[in-house]
Amino acid sequence: MSKKNLNIGLIGYGFMGRTHSNAFLQAGRFFDLPYKPTLKAVCARNPDRVKSFAANWGYESIETDWRAMIERPDIDLIDIASPNDTHAEIAIAAARAGKMVMCEKPLGRNAAEALAMTEAVEAASVPNMVWYNYRRVPGVVLIKQLLDEGKFGRIFHYRAKFLQDWTISQDLPQGGEGLWRLDVAVAGSGVTGDLLAHNIDTAMWLNGPITEVSAVTETFIKERKHNLTGDVQPVGIDDASAFICRFENGSLATFEATRYARGHKALYTLEINGEHASAFWDLHDLHRIQYFDHQDEGRVRGWRNVHITDGDHPYMKHWWVPGLQIGYEHTFTHQFADFLQATGEGRSSAPTFRDGLATDRVTDAVLKSAKSRKWETV
Amino acid sequence: MSKKNLNIGLIGYGFMGRTHSNAFLQAGRFFDLPYKPTLKAVCARNPDRVKSFAANWGYESIETDWRAMIERPDIDLIDIASPNDTHAEIAIAAARAGKMVMCEKPLGRNAAEALAMTEAVEAASVPNMVWYNYRRVPGVVLIKQLLDEGKFGRIFHYRAKFLQDWTISQDLPQGGEGLWRLDVAVAGSGVTGDLLAHNIDTAMWLNGPITEVSAVTETFIKERKHNLTGDVQPVGIDDASAFICRFENGSLATFEATRYARGHKALYTLEINGEHASAFWDLHDLHRIQYFDHQDEGRVRGWRNVHITDGDHPYMKHWWVPGLQIGYEHTFTHQFADFLQATGEGRSSAPTFRDGLATDRVTDAVLKSAKSRKWETV
């Protein structure tokens, strides 16, 4: 049972370049996959730094122009881990070149970009996936399973937050490497695209489509020095974004993301309340879920603190033994393993570009509502 | 140092009649007060039940007509613990009769009623107070102290919830004793007035005025049998209510209340995020707060789980020794002790009727926004 080789070309070597590379290397050690991934090339503009990145992670070659990489016949899959403003152009070119395409989230800076990207991969019929990695947290997958099994009954409420505190200082500059998330031209938006997009992707996966939203956004610090030019410039991104909404299934929800919640580093939380059961998960203890089953006997009914480390928990039989937790990067490993498995079977692996487009449509509606001060339909 | 006597006339003997009566009896045992409260009379329509209540709690006499009680010269203070639709009429009459007036929350069924009540007590210059008891949770008071001391710096975010699950069953009837909170004619609204009002009162006390809101409400179960008549009738209350808002100080907030959050019994939670510090409190562990101080050394910075049972915590030197927690009813005891203390010193004790009016104005705006689907100014 020899495995097909799959040659990967990675674009971008930042934080996400590292998580993806780790996934490429780890997936095959822990999962039995139909493909053997090869780290064929990594591409970024700075030749010294890309060389050093390639050496560290074992990429066989480097490129400094992404167009050159897409033209290489020895590349099967283009993985986009570069800033948001590059996603659309690269993805569309890669699809047209017949490559499989994986893209870091959010798919586009807005739904228009995402639509063009989606149409490109669908026209080219190439496997495609967006790195909404939190769909591969074992505890979140377990909640999905329980929902699909009907354990919750009718859903009444969903709530999600993504709280950070790393931009509170007025002295933090904006723009440039490591800080492009604060530059609206590059990022497309602030926390709405960076953080809420995660919340929304998971929410719609678990609870179905969002139909309408009423939102508020705020930019607490109005001007920042640019990291490269040194110029003090207006801040274009949203520092905080919150919305109330309705889902197609009739449930209500609140969503909130911010980088100004002192004391929270990356606190993604989600909760879903159904007629018979409720569940809660948060990223700061990603290896646990809280689960409430109303059918438990009354006296001993309570939120069950489930340590997701057993063999019957999603993905966990591939790792260690009960009680031993996994970490953040494993979600990327799971996602890549699922992608290879699905591709080997001729299936697409969610979240596809079309799923990523659906999320961008909601974030667009959120930003629009914050401006219009009205409810906006998705 | 003989104490002045203070004769109390209580109206209503339900859940709140019990918490108030307990406060009247306990306050003097644990606090050194300028008045000695006497449980002079209790009033309710059913003579047998009011007699039994009076015997249990030690009321000296009973009345079955509240107008008769207000006319009694031996009553100094009228305490209103009857359903919401009686608040305005009783309070106004009591004020006109020159009685001190304490009223269970919400003050009115709407801001119009609350305004009339407020004008009545202010015209009569009688001490007055609304039983928003969560302002007297020691941990919440501690958060207020820390805010007043400037420990938080600029405030960015506030969030509050009040989650319950006791009305999920379709079989639960509406209306009548014990269930009047489901009857919109009696209650005025559903969770907006019953639960969100608590969240809003505390929020404005801690974080200042709310200026505008965008809200959504839902009635999940559209018809219920009436408890007394047996008729199936439309449900008029809001089962769930959520809103986003802005405070005058520039901070953003999300609020949510529901009786359809499976697994939560009375989960009032609040969190405030400032530039330098954050704090969290919830009613299910009311004797704790979580506090984050960004000035702690980086390596050992974390949310401090503070067990509010020490002598230097608000109210706690009056109770036991460190480590020994108090419960829910103590908040009423604290509030009544504060009321007597303030009255003895000729001060008013917050929350006054005017404070209760401010909350009713926000709940009115919430209900209005849910209908108009627009942002509404408070």
Place this chain on the structure above:
Amino acid sequence: MSKKNLNIGLIGYGFMGRTHSNAFLQAGRFFDLPYKPTLKAVCARNPDRVKSFAANWGYESIETDWRAMIERPDIDLIDIASPNDTHAEIAIAAARAGKMVMCEKPLGRNAAEALAMTEAVEAASVPNMVWYNYRRVPGVVLIKQLLDEGKFGRIFHYRAKFLQDWTISQDLPQGGEGLWRLDVAVAGSGVTGDLLAHNIDTAMWLNGPITEVSAVTETFIKERKHNLTGDVQPVGIDDASAFICRFENGSLATFEATRYARGHKALYTLEINGEHASAFWDLHDLHRIQYFDHQDEGRVRGWRNVHITDGDHPYMKHWWVPGLQIGYEHTFTHQFADFLQATGEGRSSAPTFRDGLATDRVTDAVLKSAKSRKWETV
């Protein structure tokens, strides 16, 4: 259904005098009892302070000599809340005078005293009870119910701790009012009798007799100034005490108590592990238990965090509504209500003096083992 009157004479007005008095006043408000308790007299040596205590709590009269109080024919029940060195003499005299006797724990300073006391109340056939109040925490009672129903199967392990930190300072004096617990002549022992006794009483109630122990004790601060005389004297009490042991049912256990565990105020914790289930409780969140049921489906098996505030939880239907917690002093109220109920039915109410004696036998064995450095049979 008129109630019999029960005249109480309390001896001692310290911390425990307050908790007992509160129980006498509160029990009848929340429980339907066969007796109506009357606070007839309180006794202590200092006439001014006892007068003030009587006024605060509503005692009808005072005494300054406990022998005089025991001789009063209008006293039905003697409640001993004075320091440990007075328990035996008072209890024996009270029993001989035919009074009901309630005694603060530990029963005696040692098992010899406790035995004499037990024989006295049994010879006199008077109702008697020791204030091991933690048996009346609703969550602990629930664990007892579940054990009695066989939910745990064979028991393998028990573990308990009582951690405090209030004596760490070298500057804390010993002896005299408020500090007699540090004076071995008065207290009998240090944490063994003060804290471990609580752990042991609950443990044997839940898990049956302890058969043998191996213990270690330590006095970390060897000399302290005496609070009254000012003399620096050797410290005679044990500051910390830990032991391993076997129960008659074959389970193993560890126990530990200390006043040198920085960060813990009154952290009594207990855990029991059985074949099918486990449970945990701690005093810092006394209104919760953690419960693990191995029969839950594997994927959603976890420790259930049970908020003990529902009507089907022990004692809780007498208090408020679901979600609203009670505090420390309620355990005394429950115990007194149970005592009156049992006495009215001619039953004895555990823990009786004989139960208190059993605990003193274990604490004696612990102290003996710490000296002999051998296993000691209880």
Place this chain on the structure above:
Amino acid sequence: MSKKNLNIGLIGYGFMGRTHSNAFLQAGRFFDLPYKPTLKAVCARNPDRVKSFAANWGYESIETDWRAMIERPDIDLIDIASPNDTHAEIAIAAARAGKMVMCEKPLGRNAAEALAMTEAVEAASVPNMVWYNYRRVPGVVLIKQLLDEGKFGRIFHYRAKFLQDWTISQDLPQGGEGLWRLDVAVAGSGVTGDLLAHNIDTAMWLNGPITEVSAVTETFIKERKHNLTGDVQPVGIDDASAFICRFENGSLATFEATRYARGHKALYTLEINGEHASAFWDLHDLHRIQYFDHQDEGRVRGWRNVHITDGDHPYMKHWWVPGLQIGYEHTFTHQFADFLQATGEGRSSAPTFRDGLATDRVTDAVLKSAKSRKWETV
């Protein structure tokens, strides 16, 4: 700065063979190391399975006789991940062959074996290390740093547990692959060597030498079927083991390990109480510590829940960004990175074989005390 190559020969392909192999592969991706590790060979008796293991992890060659592997000149380092009864013979032979030696814990089945192993590596002057991986949990390392900086002052208490529940079923067989930990001839002991050894190693690293112990052990299930032969045989291991002890620094401690604590999968907990500070850590949330600093202002003093994911936390700058947790296997990666770093600098990296010997001396004393029913000096 080209790196020296380091050729590794692994013996054993079970659970620990996987954790070690992962560490060999991951260390260089995340840490800048003086050596480039090469997975040269893996050795085990079953050729098919070892071949498959080699293919999965990328070992260049296989061996089925460990003696053959030790003789290979192209192997620099022997890593022992085979059952306990093979440790001594292999380690001594490897040392004599001049190889670096790493050995899974416990070092020997008893202190006699461990002493011979220690003398062998010291006589050969080869780098050596025991895989007590919990010394490399970032939170545990942080506690060590804080202790070394004097933040805790005088230490009064230490307590540790390791609770599991996987052997409660009577139907679980003993012996053979995957189950050799239940076979006393292979394992040396039960939970004492398997679990308590971890607790003891960390404890002595943090708190110094243990001087004397009093222990109890129990075998709850007395006979089990052998996995290979099918014969029902007496169980020789200790199912549970607990002890009280004194440390050289005067502090007291309790330790407990068991495989019969229903509800706990791998709950290693440790707590240390000092004059000024206390800390707690547990394996089920390994990315957190609880820290109490008595110097915090009284009103807001509490246990700080520290999420160990920041760049100033031990090891964490090598991984992701604040808020994103790592998992269990990372502790092995850290340990291997430290070993290579130390070896490159000519230092030894703790825990060395001599450290492993110290732990085996304590576990020997524990087992001896459980038999002698006396305190035993280490």
